[in-house]
Amino acid sequence: MNRLLALVVGLSVLAVGCSSSTPLAVSQGTRTTSTFTVPLSSVNEVPLITNADAGGAGTATIALTVIRDDSGNITAATADLQISVTGFPPGTIVTDAHIHNGAAGSNAGVYVSSGLTRGELVITNGSGSITKNGINVPADRATAILNNPAGHYFNVHTALNPDGAIRGQLGGGGATVDPGTAVPY
Numbered sequence: 001m002n003r004l005l006a007l008v009v010g011l012s013v014l015a016v017g018c019s020s021s022t023p024l025a026v027s028q029g030t031r032t033t034s035t036f037t038v039p040l041s042s043v044n045e046v047p048l049i050t051n052a053d054a055g056g057a058g059t060a061t062i063a064l065t066v067i068r069d070d071s072g073n074i075t076a077a078t079a080d081l082q083i084s085v086t087g088f089p090p091g092t093i094v095t096d097a098h099i100h101n102g103a104a105g106s107n108a109g110v111y112v113s114s115g116l117t118r119g120e121l122v123i124t125n126g127s128g129s130i131t132k133n134g135i136n137v138p139a140d141r142a143t144a145i146l147n148n149p150a151g152h153y154f155n156v157h158t159a160l161n162p163d164g165a166i167r168g169q170l171g172g173g174g175a176t177v178d179p180g181t182a183v184p185y
Contacts, residue, residue: 029075030182033065034146038154039174040085040166045155046107053092053158053165058085060154060168062099066142067185077142079135081114085156085166086127094121094128096157101144103151104169111152112137112145121156145170149177 040058042049049056061082066074083097095118102108114132121130137145145152149171155164169175 029067029069029185031065031067031185032182033063033180035178035180036060036062036064036149036154036170037176037178038062038168038170040154040156040168042166044104044153044167044169044173045161045164046105049161049165051160052089053161055087056085056092056156056158056166057087058083058156058166060084060097060156062154062170064137064142064145066139066146068182074139074143074146077137077139079112079137080131080133081135082129082131083114083116083121083156084127084129085121085123088123088126088158088165090123090125092123092126093119093159094123094156095119095159095162097121098155098157099145099170100153100155101141101151102153104153104173107163111141118159149175 038060040060042054042056063080065078067076069075097114097116098110099112100108101111115135122128150169152170153167155167158165171177
């Protein structure tokens, strides 16, 4: 009888030790990529570009990927950029490219840097392109961009126009936004 009792107690302890209070399926939020296709033009710059870069134009495609928790709050974000420019004088030196938080017709500070360095985007025969992937975007800034794309602009800076040579708003002004589809993360 003692052996049987010992066996039952032992199996009970083993069963409790092997149990888990963690659910088998845990939701961890969603991942969504919103894509902004932004036409860039020198006529959008403030002040208006009137020097040799005045013929500059281009397109920036920004794929903003966000991770949201179960409450819908953005917890992490990255951006992939494809920048194509044309209409510049051959040999133009591109110095920077950024997302700024400013409405059309106003200037603002850098909001999200592309990480582009001086001369990395080479403009031969007046045009060029570059891709930058995995750019870290602070969660609060990604939230602001998604909530108000028209309140943010992208521009490309050159040596001749260090404050910006071509520009376009992320929302409006010919820009298109594909909000993407949320997928479990």
